[in-house]
Amino acid sequence: MSKLTTGRRLSWIRVLIVAVVLGALLVGGLYFWNIKKDTARAADSGEWYGSYVDATSTPFYPFADEVGKNERVVLAFVVADPKNPCSISWGGYYTPETANETFDLDRKVARVHERGGEIVISAGGLNNDELATACTDEEKIVAGYEGLLERYDSTTLDLDVEGNDLEDAVASKRRASAVAALQEKASAAGKPLEVWVTLPVDTRGLTESGLGEVDRLLDGGVGLAGVNLMTMNFGETRKADQSMAGAAEQAARSTHQQLIELYRKHGQEVGERTMWAKIGLTPMIGQNDLLGEVFTLKDAAELKGFATANGIGRISIWSANRDMDCGPNAADIERVSNNCSGTPQESREFARLLSTDMAEVSATKKPVVSPEPAPMETAIVDDPAKSPYPVWNSQAAYPKAERIVWRGNVYEAKWWTQAEAPDLPASDAGSAPWSLIGPVLPGDKPEPVATVPAGLYPAWSAKNVYEKGDLILFEKQLFEAKWWNQAQSPEAAIQGAGDSAWMRLSNSQVNDIVSKNKKASS
Numbered sequence: 001m002s003k004l005t006t007g008r009r010l011s012w013i014r015v016l017i018v019a020v021v022l023g024a025l026l027v028g029g030l031y032f033w034n035i036k037k038d039t040a041r042a043a044d045s046g047e048w049y050g051s052y053v054d055a056t057s058t059p060f061y062p063f064a065d066e067v068g069k070n071e072r073v074v075l076a077f078v079v080a081d082p083k084n085p086c087s088i089s090w091g092g093y094y095t096p097e098t099a100n101e102t103f104d105l106d107r108k109v110a111r112v113h114e115r116g117g118e119i120v121i122s123a124g125g126l127n128n129d130e131l132a133t134a135c136t137d138e139e140k141i142v143a144g145y146e147g148l149l150e151r152y153d154s155t156t157l158d159l160d161v162e163g164n165d166l167e168d169a170v171a172s173k174r175r176a177s178a179v180a181a182l183q184e185k186a187s188a189a190g191k192p193l194e195v196w197v198t199l200p201v202d203t204r205g206l207t208e209s210g211l212g213e214v215d216r217l218l219d220g221g222v223g224l225a226g227v228n229l230m231t232m233n234f235g236e237t238r239k240a241d242q243s244m245a246g247a248a249e250q251a252a253r254s255t256h257q258q259l260i261e262l263y264r265k266h267g268q269e270v271g272e273r274t275m276w277a278k279i280g281l282t283p284m285i286g287q288n289d290l291l292g293e294v295f296t297l298k299d300a301a302e303l304k305g306f307a308t309a310n311g312i313g314r315i316s317i318w319s320a321n322r323d324m325d326c327g328p329n330a331a332d333i334e335r336v337s338n339n340c341s342g343t344p345q346e347s348r349e350f351a352r353l354l355s356t357d358m359a360e361v362s363a364t365k366k367p368v369v370s371p372e373p374a375p376m377e378t379a380i381v382d383d384p385a386k387s388p389y390p391v392w393n394s395q396a397a398y399p400k401a402e403r404i405v406w407r408g409n410v411y412e413a414k415w416w417t418q419a420e421a422p423d424l425p426a427s428d429a430g431s432a433p434w435s436l437i438g439p440v441l442p443g444d445k446p447e448p449v450a451t452v453p454a455g456l457y458p459a460w461s462a463k464n465v466y467e468k469g470d471l472i473l474f475e476k477q478l479f480e481a482k483w484w485n486q487a488q489s490p491e492a493a494i495q496g497a498g499d500s501a502w503m504r505l506s507n508s509q510v511n512d513i514v515s516k517n518k519k520a521s522s
Contacts, residue, residue, distance in 0.1 A: 049071055049315050050073060051063075051074065051323065052122065053320045056090050064112045075121060079130060080135060087144065109152045110438050127163070133175075146182060176219065196225050211262060227278065229255055244283065246302075256279060285350045322341050323341065386446075388405065392422055414434065456517060
């Protein structure tokens, strides 16, 4: 007779099934937890839009006029001064000081901040040397960028590495070390520095040189906010029937996988969504450098959809200067222009299309600050002792290009005007007689009146006959005859009369003339 058991043993098959089920639940849970964490990290990155502005291209672009709240302006390009390789210059032409004197860069930047925008400093570019390429003194590289970021109140540095800079591995390591040191100093000062690297791509992704640049930046300890892709000039890697947007999307997908593998090599596991948030897209709007490659508004709409669907961290365009129709006077729109896109469009249409929702999303990522009580409205009284130009006077007449100060801002006359307040409301910007340049800056002082050495030019006389180009002095100011005249007082020119026979010379013109006379006599 058999003995009855009080319990039942599980077979090894049942144990195995239970283990498999529990393992699947654990793996599935970890998978979805990782996806959730990856999505959260991507959401915290803060997407943004910012047009590149070719700061030194003429006519100088009024980038402060229409920048939106939370938009960024990517100012290009800061490069090494050709005459002093460890010093900063704009485009190799202007020091920060002469950039302000020549095209009001400081004042335009201040205007961007007033409008709620941000400034990104873009360094490098195709045509000049980035600072770390030309300068071998790391401390001076750090100091150069640090001073520039402070001057323009910027917390974002965009390293545009292309051309010769991209092929110089020694300079690349120096750049990485300097930027890492710069980030460390910025963090210690409580003002973290966001760093992007902008690199050329084709539909296969980053080139070997581009991957090398990212590799060295990561190896050097740089905390990269992201890699911005120049989705332009694809050449033979773009299929004949492929749109420019399609080529850009293919380039982005290729780069996405490259970067995941590269970050993994550096011991950093970055999720799919987080990596998309570390990628930026910068198309060249309209006609690209290569004939037959035209990025249209349709391409922009398609690329914006792709960016939104994948959570792209940044969108830019090259460039704001070109975001307009070329008009009927363009001789050949198939040749790239610095001042228009070469494709039918409204002014700033690419920027409006691509920036939609980007600034709003970016704004939601910022810390919420308790609102402060609204300040009491007070009258702004201009202090002539601190104004770089005369304070506006309703009784005075102002000729074209004359500058004045009014209620804390600098304005420039578009044409002869009198008794029209600079901040008087106008139906549109085109009908206003004054252009707003930007605020009076801390440290501004009245511009000294240029003087002419005694006896250098004769005083005006009603009896004399003057030929075109003759120079005379009148009320301690230098005037040039516009045509033959006699007994026509320069007083009319002071009052801004357009039909005056005399043109009052500006301070810079007077200084140039005096300088040339000194050289001629020495």
